[in-house]
Amino acid sequence: MWTPGRIVGETLLCAVLGLLAAAAEVPAGLLSDAGVVRVVAVGLAAALLSLLRRVLPATVLLITATGMNEFSGLTVLVVVAAWSAGRRIDGVGKAAGTFAAAYALALGLTLLRDPLSLTMTLTFAVPLLLVMIVVPGLISRYWSQRRTLTDILREYNAQLLRERAMIAGQARMRERQRIAQDMHDSLGHHLTLISVHTGALEVDRELTGRQREAVGVLREASVAALHELREVVGLLKDGIESPGTSPTTPAVQAPGEGHATVPSRGVAGIESLVAASRTAGTAVELRHSGEPRPLPPTADHAAYRLAQEGLTNAHKHAPGAAITIELRYEPDALVVEVANGPAPETAETGRSVVSGGQGLTGIRERTRLIGGMVHAGPTADGGFRLAGVLPYASPEGCAPSRPPGDAETTFAGPTGDFREQIPAGPLGEGVPVIDGNGLPKELARAMSRKTKRSGVAIGCGIAALILLLLVVFGVVAAVFLVGETDKAMIEPKQYDAVRVGQPETAVRAKLPRGNSFLAEGLDKGAPPAPMGAACLTLMSTENGSSWSTDPVFRFCFKGGKLIEKKSFEITR
Numbered sequence: 001m002w003t004p005g006r007i008v009g010e011t012l013l014c015a016v017l018g019l020l021a022a023a024a025e026v027p028a029g030l031l032s033d034a035g036v037v038r039v040v041a042v043g044l045a046a047a048l049l050s051l052l053r054r055v056l057p058a059t060v061l062l063i064t065a066t067g068m069n070e071f072s073g074l075t076v077l078v079v080v081a082a083w084s085a086g087r088r089i090d091g092v093g094k095a096a097g098t099f100a101a102a103y104a105l106a107l108g109l110t111l112l113r114d115p116l117s118l119t120m121t122l123t124f125a126v127p128l129l130l131v132m133i134v135v136p137g138l139i140s141r142y143w144s145q146r147r148t149l150t151d152i153l154r155e156y157n158a159q160l161l162r163e164r165a166m167i168a169g170q171a172r173m174r175e176r177q178r179i180a181q182d183m184h185d186s187l188g189h190h191l192t193l194i195s196v197h198t199g200a201l202e203v204d205r206e207l208t209g210r211q212r213e214a215v216g217v218l219r220e221a222s223v224a225a226l227h228e229l230r231e232v233v234g235l236l237k238d239g240i241e242s243p244g245t246s247p248t249t250p251a252v253q254a255p256g257e258g259h260a261t262v263p264s265r266g267v268a269g270i271e272s273l274v275a276a277s278r279t280a281g282t283a284v285e286l287r288h289s290g291e292p293r294p295l296p297p298t299a300d301h302a303a304y305r306l307a308q309e310g311l312t313n314a315h316k317h318a319p320g321a322a323i324t325i326e327l328r329y330e331p332d333a334l335v336v337e338v339a340n341g342p343a344p345e346t347a348e349t350g351r352s353v354v355s356g357g358q359g360l361t362g363i364r365e366r367t368r369l370i371g372g373m374v375h376a377g378p379t380a381d382g383g384f385r386l387a388g389v390l391p392y393a394s395p396e397g398c399a400p401s402r403p404p405g406d407a408e409t410t411f412a413g414p415t416g417d418f419r420e421q422i423p424a425g426p427l428g429e430g431v432p433v434i435d436g437n438g439l440p441k442e443l444a445r446a447m448s449r450k451t452k453r454s455g456v457a458i459g460c461g462i463a464a465l466i467l468l469l470l471v472v473f474g475v476v477a478a479v480f481l482v483g484e485t486d487k488a489m490i491e492p493k494q495y496d497a498v499r500v501g502q503p504e505t506a507v508r509a510k511l512p513r514g515n516s517f518l519a520e521g522l523d524k525g526a527p528p529a530p531m532g533a534a535c536l537t538l539m540s541t542e543n544g545s546s547w548s549t550d551p552v553f554r555f556c557f558k559g560g561k562l563i564e565k566k567s568f569e570i571t572r
Helices: 004-024 026-031 035-052 057-067 072-088 092-113 118-202 209-236 267-279 297-317 359-369 441-447 449-488 492-497 504-510
Strands: 284-289 323-329 333-340 373-378 384-391 534-540 549-558 561-571
Touching: 004 026, 004 035, 004 072, 035 057, 035 072, 057 072, 057 092, 072 092, 072 118, 092 118, 118 209, 209 267, 267 284, 267 297, 267 323, 297 323, 297 333, 297 359, 297 384, 359 373, 359 384, 504 549, 504 561
Parallel strands: 284 323
Antiparallel strands: 323 333, 333 384, 373 384, 534 549, 549 561
16 A cells, blocks of 8 residues: 555656646647647656556556657656666566667667668667666666665564574573572572471470570571572573472472471561561561552562561671561552661671672662662661662563462463574574575575676676767767768858859858758748759757747859848747
């Protein structure tokens, strides 16, 4: 379907070509009996052919090349038709045949309609028709092929970018699987050992009640760590189960874990974090304000992680200090704040603390992805404060993640996965398209050195040949016109210098012979010549009184003398 701009453009071009064709036929049409009919018919024909040139480019070119000899109004249309045919005719052979036929028809009909000398034909008809028919077609075809190749390159580049993104996604997925496997093999083993040994130590009869309670806290912490490790491994492995496991079997399982209560990983789980810290002997206060509101799964989990990180940092850097956790339900967001006072002087502040410095960075990134913000810094009393603002609604464009415990987490649906377009292979291997196979036919042909060199050579050769022909024809035409002008044209002062009654031989010696094609047809519409006189008609070097008239000088001889000289204008 054409766009509104294309429709307007085609309509204007059709109207302009029709008006130009009709205007060019006005002089010839007024001299004929059916002048008005001819003018209207040529204008409508030009407009119709202009509309059909996109559908039937070869036919329109042949029709206009054939008819422009009889109807001069089609001269402008033939250039437009040649341009359109160069773009739309498929195949080099078909295009070359069509343009050769159009050129031959135009040149042959020109010779048949107005047979001139061979020199005149080679000088004017050949280069003029070459410029009107062949040159527009060549330029249009080159421009169209260049635009097509540019579009193909642009599409191919977009395809490469998409496939590069898919390859990077596959590499990330394989790396996540490798990390998940390492975590499963190393951390799972050590956490399982901790759980087993603390479970055995908990039932030791030599322990006091206080010690047994502390060991129980350690065992519950190891079990909770195993649960979290299982969640992280499941996320990293993108829903792909490890060998020997099933969707219902956890990847990491501690002895007796199946009977333990799995703590919540949302706002509700903050209570368990507070209880665990209190059991360890830390004074922790939990405050609530505002009316509780449901949170998206990602924000709910971020609130839990933020409270967990705040408690962890307080335990590590300010052991024994009082901790306050506050949950404030604001109108548009939940504010989670964890603040601790300065560490007591009796605490062992100089002990070694394992800290990678990544906890706060991870919390900030997790909160940023859901549209929230985090603030962390010291307080006025020497303590530390960690606060996060978590919006109730996920930001636009961010798909909510699955809550912990869902069946599976994947990056794409089970059907229509774009990653299936590329077969999986070892990391670093290229895919067929990247390696250069399977290129589009036009692009492969354009990228071939042999084809490129031959195409450039052919194009340069054709362009050089056309340029050489135009230069040669231009030089020949200039020389030929100078010679023909000397044979058929005189200046007004030469006309004034001749006197009636002078001998014919003396007058002819001063004037050109008039044997030129420029002097042909000058007697049409001229005043009657004297009876029995032989007249010589020449053109004037001056311009006529209008664009359609030419000044003419006529000399008539009889009995060896000049008996009459007359100056008048004729209509070409």
